[in-house]
Amino acid sequence: MQPTGWAGVYREGRDLYTVNARPWERVYGETLRTAEGREFRQWDPFRSKLAAFLARGAPEPGPWAGARSVLYLGGAHGTTVSHLSDLLPDALLFVVEKSPTSFAPLLALARRRTNIFPILGDAQLPERYSAEVGAVDLVYQDVAQRAQATIFAENVRVALAPGGRALLMLKVRSVSQRRPADVIVREARRVLERVPLSIDYETALSPFAREHVALTGRR
Numbered sequence: 524m525q526p527t528g529w530a531g532v533y534r535e536g537r538d539l540y541t542v543n544a545r546p547w548e549r550v551y552g553e554t555l556r557t558a559e560g561r562e563f564r565q566w567d568p569f570r571s572k573l574a575a576f577l578a579r580g581a582p583e584p585g586p587w588a589g590a591r592s593v594l595y596l597g598g599a600h601g602t603t604v605s606h607l608s609d610l611l612p613d614a615l616l617f618v619v620e621k622s623p624t625s626f627a628p629l630l631a632l633a634r635r636r637t638n639i640f641p642i643l644g645d646a647q648l649p650e651r652y653s654a655e656v657g658a659v660d661l662v663y664q665d666v667a668q669r670a671q672a673t674i675f676a677e678n679v680r681v682a683l684a685p686g687g688r689a690l691l692m693l694k695v696r697s698v699s700q701r702r703p704a705d706v707i708v709r710e711a712r713r714v715l716e717r718v719p720l721s722i723d724y725e726t727a728l729s730p731f732a733r734e735h736v737a738l739t740g741r742r
């Protein structure tokens with residue numbers, strides 16, 4: 524198992540791993556490996572867009588490096604959240620999820636991992652959770668909504684500390700079925716730049732997540 528330049532991420536061959544904060548426990552059926560007295564969880568880029576972002580060559584050390592608090596929008600069952608929980612054992616991870624069906628497994632995950640604070644809420648209404656969340660070092664969003672860029676921009680405005688990092692997983696076809704992808708991405712960048720957020724990296728996530736583009740920026 525080799526360390527990578529991404530903070531807390533390991534590699535064996537082409538496979539990525541994080542150190543399991545809850546040894547013996549799987550979150551989504553992932554492979555567990557023991558090496559040098561530690562247990563590692565395989566991080567599947569076809570299941571997690573953050574792993575896809577790394578597999579596509581994201582800049583090191585990764586936007587979560589050094590974060591003490593994170594606002595994660597669209598937690599679903601907690602697949603990616605669980606790896607961030609491994610990567611940032613001492614951070615506070617506030618995770619917003621709208622669907623009560625997805626929230627139930629997320630809540631169960633948070634009971635086992637004390638750095639996860641799940642919020643049943645709507646990312647379109649950040650004023651409902653902003654007092655609880657405060658100012659965070661990283662805003663991460665993965666919600667398949669038409670107004671993804673606007674939702675992200677509003678959360679960055681409300682919750683991202685100055686100098687903080689932001690990572691948007693933009694699902695292009697949720698914005699429009701017909702308009703060309705490059706136009707949709709350009710429009711999203713304009714919305715983010717108005718926050719203002721300075722965009723420093725952009726990559727498509729194919730073949731791991733089709734029709735998705737990751738954008739990172741700094742406030």
Ligand SMILES: C[S@@+](CC[C@H](N)C(=O)[O-])C[C@H]1O[C@@H](n2cnc3c(N)ncnc32)[C@H](O)[C@@H]1O
Nearest residue numbers: 597598599602603620621622645646647665666
């Ligand atoms: C693609 S899934 C997220 C997968 C997750 N990020 C992961 O990698 O493990 C998108 C999630 O966003 C949630 N969602 C959609 N719109 C939302 C909103 N306005 N506020 C909060 N969650 C939302 C959906 O219920 C769904 O669970």
